[in-house]
Amino acid sequence: MKIATDRGIVDELNGFEVKKLKELKEHVKSKKRIFIFVHGFNATNQEVNESYGYIQKLIKINAKEDEIIRFYWDGLSITNPFAGVKVWFTATSFSQMAGEFGLRRVLNAISNKDVYIISHSRGASVVLSALSKPSFNEKFVKEIKEVHKVDVEKASSLLENQNRITCIMLAPAIGLIDFKSNEMGNDSFCSFSPQIKKIHITTNNTDKMLKKFFGFLADKLTPTDLGYKDDVYNELIKHYSCIDKTDFSGMESHAFNQYIRNPKFKTMLKANGIALK
Numbered sequence: 001m002k003i004a005t006d007r008g009i010v011d012e013l014n015g016f017e018v019k020k021l022k023e024l025k026e027h028v029k030s031k032k033r034i035f036i037f038v039h040g041f042n043a044t045n046q047e048v049n050e051s052y053g054y055i056q057k058l059i060k061i062n063a064k065e066d067e068i069i070r071f072y073w074d075g076l077s078i079t080n081p082f083a084g085v086k087v088w089f090t091a092t093s094f095s096q097m098a099g100e101f102g103l104r105r106v107l108n109a110i111s112n113k114d115v116y117i118i119s120h121s122r123g124a125s126v127v128l129s130a131l132s133k134p135s136f137n138e139k140f141v142k143e144i145k146e147v148h149k150v151d152v153e154k155a156s157s158l159l160e161n162q163n164r165i166t167c168i169m170l171a172p173a174i175g176l177i178d179f180k181s182n183e184m185g186n187d188s189f190c191s192f193s194p195q196i197k198k199i200h201i202t203t204n205n206t207d208k209m210l211k212k213f214f215g216f217l218a219d220k221l222t223p224t225d226l227g228y229k230d231d232v233y234n235e236l237i238k239h240y241s242c243i244d245k246t247d248f249s250g251m252e253s254h255a256f257n258q259y260i261r262n263p264k265f266k267t268m269l270k271a272n273g274i275a276l277k
Contacts, residue, residue, distance in 0.1 A: 040121025073098035099129025111161035124172035209254030
């Protein structure tokens with residue numbers, strides 16, 4: 001949007017997006033099920049495609065009735081581990097933007113479908129930000145408007161398109177705050193569209209990456225403890241009947257390709273009515 005504004009081609013950019021979303025809407029009109037894959041933070045294109053490909057081969061797909069959408073956002077891949085904390089601050093807001101201005105618009109182009117969204121790590125923030133209004137950092141909101149010419153307050157809402165949405169969140173790097181609203185000073189839990197039928201998460205108290213962020217950096221970083229321990233889950237089920245969990249404890253890796261290769265992932269898919277090959 002910044003580049004388009006600087007070059008005076010905002011109308012062309014918006015027109016291109018509208019055209020592509022119309023094409024998507026037409027393309028999936030006859031489909032019954034839509035699968036959407038959403039990667040997480042610090043993920044290279046090669047790693048993401050490998051994981052997406054594995055899931056695609058795992059699920060029993062009917063070419064006429066099913067559609068797979070591979071969703072990509074700037075997860076900010078890094079090679080220097082010491083840069084991870086600095087990049088994480090940006091990735092937290094980027095994930096919310098990707099959900100509010102990207103995934104939500106994709107969902108709004110889909111109607112009366114069984115939608116299955118499979119996310120990993122910070123991809124859970126992308127998903128939640130698509131389904132409900134995210135609570136942005138105030139400084140980020142100001143900067144994104146001044147520098148990138150995007151007003152987060154003017155994002156379109158999720159349309160009530162009679163979809164039936166199931167979210168499978170592997171190693172969700174989010175916390176209680178991601179389920180709360182700060183509109184008008186309100187700190188209550190946000191409400192979800194009735195289209196949201198289930199949010200099925202994993203918890204894993206041996207996930208080294210989630211432990212790292214939840215540990216000594218917990219007070220400085222956006223919380224990631226939903227995927228790490230049961231406390232947040234136990235609080236959420238008091239407010240949401242649609243949330244379920246599967247415990248992956250014992251697996252130390254945080255990698256997308258390891259979570260999807262854990263036998264418990266297949267159990268999660270079957271539990272949500274997704275047949276395997």
